Amino acid sequence: MNxxxxxxxxSKIYTIGRNxxxxxxxxxxxxxxxxxxVAVSGPSGSGKTTLLNLIGLIDVPxxxxxxxxxxxxxxxxxxxxxxxxxxxxGFIFQSFNLIPVLSAYENVEYPLxxxxxxxxxxxxxxxxxxxxxxxxxxxxxxxxxxxxxxCQRVAIARALVNKPKxxxxxxxxxxxDSVTAQEILQLMAKLNQEENVTFIFSxxxxxxxxLARKIIQLRDGKVEQIVMQDNNTVENRKELQGDRPDQxxxxxxxxxxxxxSSANRH
Numbered sequence: 065m066n067x068x069x070x071x072x073x074x075s076k077i078y079t080i081g082r083n084x085x086x087x088x089x090x091x092x093x094x095x096x097x098x099x100x101x102v103a104v105s106g107p108s109g110s111g112k113t114t115l116l117n118l119i120g121l122i123d124v125p126x127x128x129x130x131x132x133x134x135x136x137x138x139x140x141x142x143x144x145x146x147x148x149x150x151x152x153x154g155f156i157f158q159s160f161n162l163i164p165v166l167s168a169y170e171n172v173e174y175p176l177x178x179x180x181x182x183x184x185x186x187x188x189x190x191x192x193x194x195x196x197x198x199x200x201x202x203x204x205x206x207x208x209x210x211x212x213x214x215c216q217r218v219a220i221a222r223a224l225v226n227k228p229k230x231x232x233x234x235x236x237x238x239x240x241d242s243v244t245a246q247e248i249l250q251l252m253a254k255l256n257q258e259e260n261v262t263f264i265f266s267x268x269x270x271x272x273x274x275l276a277r278k279i280i281q282l283r284d285g286k287v288e289q290i291v292m293q294d295n296n297t298v299e300n301r302k303e304l305q306g307d308r309p310d311q312x313x314x315x316x317x318x319x320x321x322x323x324x325s326s327a328n329r330h
Contacts, residue, residue, distance in 0.1 A: 066134070067095035067096060067097050067131075068096055068097055068098050068132070068133055068229060068230065068262055069094075069095070069096040069119055069130070069131070069132055069133075069230065069262075070094070070095050070096075070130070070131045071092055071093060071094045071095075071118070071119075071125075071128065071129075071130050072093050072128055072129045072130075072131075073091050073092075073093055073127065073128040073129070074089055074091070074092045074093070074118065074125045074127065074128035074129070074130060075087065075089055075090055075091055075092070075125060075126050075127040075128055075285075076088045076089040076111075076114050076118065076123070076125055076126050076285075077126040087285055088111050088114040088285055089111045089114050089115060089118070089125075089285045090284070090285040090286050091127075091128070091286070092111075092115070092128070092285075092286070092287060093287075094280065094287065096119075096230075096262060096264065097262070098229070098260060098262060099256070099260040099261070099262060100262050100263070100264075100277065100278055101253065101256045101262075101263050101275070101276055101277045101278070102262075102263065102264045102265065102276055102277070102278045102279070102280065103265045103267050103272050103273045103275075103276035103278070103279045103280070104116070104264065104265060104266050104267070104279075104280045104282060105267060105268065105273055105279060105280070105281050105282070106281055106282035106283055106288070107283065109284075110282040110283050110284065110285065111282050111284075111285040111286075112266040112282055113234065113266060114285075115266070115282070116232050116234055116264065116266050118130060119132075119153075119230070119232060119264065120149065120153050120155060120232045121137060121145045121148055121149040121153065122149075124137065124145075132148060132152060133152060133229065135148055150175070150178055150179070150226065151226070151228075152228055152229045152230060153228050153229075153230050153231075153232060154222070154223030154224055154225075154226060154228040154230070154231040154232070154261075155223055155231075155232050155233075155234075156216070156219050156220055156223050156231060156232070156233040156234070156236045157219065157234055157236075158234055158235040158236065158238045158239055159239060160207070160212075160215045160216060160218070160219045160239075161219065162207040162215055162218055162219065162222075163207075164206065164207050164208060165206070166206070167203065167204050167205060167206055168194065168199055168202055168203050168204070168205055168206075168207075168210065168214075168218045168221075169190055169194065169203040169204060171207070171218055171222055172190045172193060172194060172218060172221045172222045172225050173186055173190045173225070174222065175222060175225060175226050176189060176190070176225060176226065179226070189225050189227075190203075190221075190225060191203075193221040193224050193225050194221050196221070196224070196255065197217040197218075197220050197221045197251060198217065198251075199214065199217050199218065199221065202214060211244075212239060212240050212241075212244060213240060213244035213247060213248060216236065216240060216244075216248050217248070217251070219236075220248070220251065220252065220255070224255065224259070224261070228261065229261065229262060230261070230262045230263075230264065231252075231261055231262070231263050231264070232264050232266075233252070233263060233264070233265045233266070233267075234265075234266045235266060235267055235268070235269075236248065236252075236265065236267075236272075237249065237267070237269045237271070237272060238268075238269070245269065245271065246271065249271060249272060249275055253275055276293065277292070277293050277294075278290065278291070278292055278293070279291040279293065
């Protein structure tokens with residue numbers, strides 16, 4: 065089976081001012097498969113956000129190639145990148161990024177306004193995803209009338225409404241209290257299993273790392289280690305309910321120089 069996302073020898077260099085170049089990613093090779101639940105971890109400046117931006121088609125690599133469901137990203141123009149992003153990728157942000165003057169329903173519907181769906185089909189999809197995240201009764205509330213956890217549920221619904229193949233979550237629990245963060249993680253794990261959507265997290269949160277079935281650890285723009293974790297179904301990850309977790313069975317794959325992997329990243 066071909067990977068859903070493949071990065072081959074990808075590097076990203078940012079130019080600051082006239083002469084300063086920053087190597088954010090250094091010769092990364094990774095694969096992500098359908099239905100994976102992946103955490104990209106590492107210290108600040110390790111390249112997590114840059115990786116998510118490349119996977120999310122917000123940016124393009126300086127070197128190397130990225131393939132999304134058979135489409136070679138580096139070879140597409142801006143219009144094609146926009147179309148691929150709209151059709152394939154949902155985003156969940158640390159700060160929710162909801163439009164304050166719109167209701168929960170309208171925030172979730174907003175991405176669908178860029179599609180050719182009819183009003184009735186948009187209504188059906190929005191109501192379905194709001195029900196999935198448990199917010200049907202709050203559909204007409206604006207963000208200021210919702211708690212942080214409820215706002216993040218709206219953001220999750222918005223990410224899923226286009227039926228994407230991939231959801232990218234950049235520090236999705238950072239602005240939430242521990243109890244709400246656990247509930248949000250449980251919800252995303254449940255949606256991952258039920259909808260078979262690939263979730264890729266950039267995170268410092270150990271609870272996200274514990275729940276992930278694949279962990280990509282970055283340092284200085286390189287893959288330092290890939291960890292495969294077993295037994296991570298929603299039902300048996302009791303630590304998210306407050307119990308102390310059993311140590312998961314793990315397999316470690318260290319990568320030096322050229323990276324060889326099948327994993328997920330920031």
